[in-house]
Amino acid sequence: MNSPDLQALPVDPPPSAPRLRRILPPGAGSTGSWPLYGRDDSRAVEAAAHPALPPHTLMRRAGEASARLALAMAPHARRVWVAAGPGNNGGDGLEAALRLTQAGKSVSVSLLADPDRLPADAAAALQRARAAGVVVTPGDPAALPSAAPADLAIDALLGLGSSSRRRPEGLLASAVAQLRAWPGPVLALDLPTGLDAETGQPVGGDIATCVRATHTLALLTLKPGLFTGHGRDLAGTVWFDDLGVTPRLDPLAELSGEAAALALLPPRAHAQHKGSFGDVLVVGGAPSMTGAALLAARAALAAGAGRVYTALLDPAALRHDALAPELMFREPGAFERMDATSLTVVCGCGGGDAVAAVLPGVLERAARVVLDADALNQVAADTQLAHLLRARSAQGLATILTPHPLEAARLLGCTTQEVQADRLQAAVRLAERLTCTVVLKGSGSVVAAPGRRPAVNGSGNAALASAGTGDVLAGWLGGRWAQGLEARDAAVLAVYEHGAAADRWLALGRDTRGPLSASALIGVLGRAVG
Ligand SMILES: NC(=O)C1=CN([C@@H]2O[C@H](COP(=O)(O)OP(=O)(O)OC[C@H]3O[C@@H](n4cnc5c(N)ncnc54)[C@H](OP(=O)(O)O)[C@@H]3O)[C@@H](O)[C@H]2O)[C@@H](O)CC1
Numbered sequence: 133m134n135s136p137d138l139q140a141l142p143v144d145p146p147p148s149a150p151r152l153r154r155i156l157p158p159g160a161g162s163t164g165s166w167p168l169y170g171r172d173d174s175r176a177v178e179a180a181a182h183p184a185l186p187p188h189t190l191m192r193r194a195g196e197a198s199a200r201l202a203l204a205m206a207p208h209a210r211r212v213w214v215a216a217g218p219g220n221n222g223g224d225g226l227e228a229a230l231r232l233t234q235a236g237k238s239v240s241v242s243l244l245a246d247p248d249r250l251p252a253d254a255a256a257a258l259q260r261a262r263a264a265g266v267v268v269t270p271g272d273p274a275a276l277p278s279a280a281p282a283d284l285a286i287d288a289l290l291g292l293g294s295s296s297r298r299r300p301e302g303l304l305a306s307a308v309a310q311l312r313a314w315p316g317p318v319l320a321l322d323l324p325t326g327l328d329a330e331t332g333q334p335v336g337g338d339i340a341t342c343v344r345a346t347h348t349l350a351l352l353t354l355k356p357g358l359f360t361g362h363g364r365d366l367a368g369t370v371w372f373d374d375l376g377v378t379p380r381l382d383p384l385a386e387l388s389g390e391a392a393a394l395a396l397l398p399p400r401a402h403a404q405h406k407g408s409f410g411d412v413l414v415v416g417g418a419p420s421m422t423g424a425a426l427l428a429a430r431a432a433l434a435a436g437a438g439r440v441y442t443a444l445l446d447p448a449a450l451r452h453d454a455l456a457p458e459l460m461f462r463e464p465g466a467f468e469r470m471d472a473t474s475l476t477v478v479c480g481c482g483g484g485d486a487v488a489a490v491l492p493g494v495l496e497r498a499a500r501v502v503l504d505a506d507a508l509n510q511v512a513a514d515t516q517l518a519h520l521l522r523a524r525s526a527q528g529l530a531t532i533l534t535p536h537p538l539e540a541a542r543l544l545g546c547t548t549q550e551v552q553a554d555r556l557q558a559a560v561r562l563a564e565r566l567t568c569t570v571v572l573k574g575s576g577s578v579v580a581a582p583g584r585r586p587a588v589n590g591s592g593n594a595a596l597a598s599a600g601t602g603d604v605l606a607g608w609l610g611g612r613w614a615q616g617l618e619a620r621d622a623a624v625l626a627v628y629e630h631g632a633a634a635d636r637w638l639a640l641g642r643d644t645r646g647p648l649s650a651s652a653l654i655g656v657l658g659r660a661v662g
């Protein structure tokens with residue numbers, strides 16, 4: 133997208149600096165972390181900004197930003213269809229329609245609302261649009277003429293006011309269906325209609341009633357729902373315009389970006405030696421699952437740990453890895469004789485039930501522990517292990533858990549659906565319950581630590597959905613953490629790098645539909661950021 137298109141429209145009032153920023157996928161020069169605000173806090177930010185501004189200023193700015201982005205993303209669109217809903221999201225759409233008409237586009241607006249019952253800002257926008265000659269048709273969008281693939285649709289049906297339990301029905305549902313079937317690009321204003329701003333779940337539970345946008349322009353604040361759960365799939369490329377407002381509230385969460393990860397990378401000085409970079413012990417690999425432990429160990433090595441030991445739980449397994457001869461193999465019982473105070477133990481990868489025997493010793497003594505997969509299931513099934521885990525933080529021992537949603541559900545004693553219904557809250561609850569740092573994996577992985585603001589990861593794509601990538605994450609995380617980072621920082625960094633490696637893989641022109649194998653992932657991880 134080139135900047136002349138973004139400059140094509142008159143601005144009102146002129147912004148002092150470019151406000152429109154691309155957030156996802158992260159590009160060159162992307163910033164550190166972005167604050168994410170929930171529904172109530174976004175409304176509070178809006179309410180605090182209004183008194184200092186002339187009436188309708190924020191909505192005008194929202195319309196201006198939307199029109200600029202629309203022109204840039206669909207420069208050859210002959211027609212633009214705006215689907216406007218009953219609230220201020222619809223008002224944003226009307227403001228955008230006005231500006232796109234002024235820019236020479238053929239714009240039609242379907243207003244799915246009673247024009248006499250619009251909120252004040254939206255009512256003013258309707259008046260301004262009509263006065264400028266925009267054709268606004270209240271009612272049924274089914275009457276639309278067919279669109280060409282270059283034509284643009286704007287989803288201004290529902291935004292922040294989307295009711296959390298009410299799925300779009302009737303005319304609203306029919307407009308959503310039109311947007312889902314639209315042959316060209318779809319720009320969602322603030323949120324794709326039907327997406328919950330905080331959880332990234334479909335309101336009313338049915339993803340078929342959500343708009344699937346090619347681009348979403350978040351307005352005033354970035355909302356966490358755009359980046360986790362179904363948010364990534366429904367929002368497409370995410371843009372942000374703060375409308376010239378700086379929030380004075382603590383955010384609900386933050387989005388980790390490239391620069392934040394780069395700032396956390398452990399430095400490597402010339403005069404350091406392998407002893408400076410920490411020791412990692414990977415415990416796992418029960419019979420028929422040794423590959424999982426080997427993947428984790430190779431990843432820990434690639435992450436830069438000074439020495440990596442591997443304790444396979446399969447007594448018959450080879451004590452050698454021809455592809456990683458740097459790995460040192462030990463018996464599982466050897467842990468008892470190692471210096472646990474300087475050790476980072478990655479425990480669980482392919483560990484099966486056999487991992488239960490080593491877990492008590494590891495939890496009681498190891499300075500830093502990453503628990504993954506079967507180790508998490510053992511903790512969920514054994515209250516004594518859960519007790520040992522909780523006791524660690526009081527003894528100054530740190531733990532990072534890396535559950536996927538099913539493992540998190542077992543640990544929390546709830547269903548996977550309940551975890552997914554609010555991933556941020558589930559990660560925070562788990563971190564507080566077990567006094568650990570938690571990485572809740574999945575689309576938009578969440579890093580939570582007791583008393584700290586949760587972070588949603590901004591990197592990654594569906595290529596990571598392949599066997600063994602979780603083992604690679606656990607090992608890579610152990611390898612990064614061993615080099616002296618604080619637990620939450622290590623988790624934020626490793627999770628970002630893990631996703632960025634998959635992004636880089638796609639950028640290199642690999643098969644965009646095929647998965648990235650776990651072994652190939654280790655190969656690209658070292659060059660994931662920077
Ligand atoms: N004002 C400003 O300065 C700025 C505003 N901004 C923009 O405003 C947006 C928030 O506006 P908003 O609060 O009016 O909410 P919005 O999402 O438009 O809809 C609420 C309406 O929809 C209705 N409704 C809800 N669910 C429904 C369902 N399932 N099916 C049917 N109806 C349903 C709901 O009805 P109710 O629940 O009240 O019965 C109500 O009538 C925000 O996202 C941003 O785009 C920004 O540009 C910043 C500046």
Ligand SMILES: [K+]
Binds near residue numbers: 221289291320322323
């Ligand atoms: K919308």
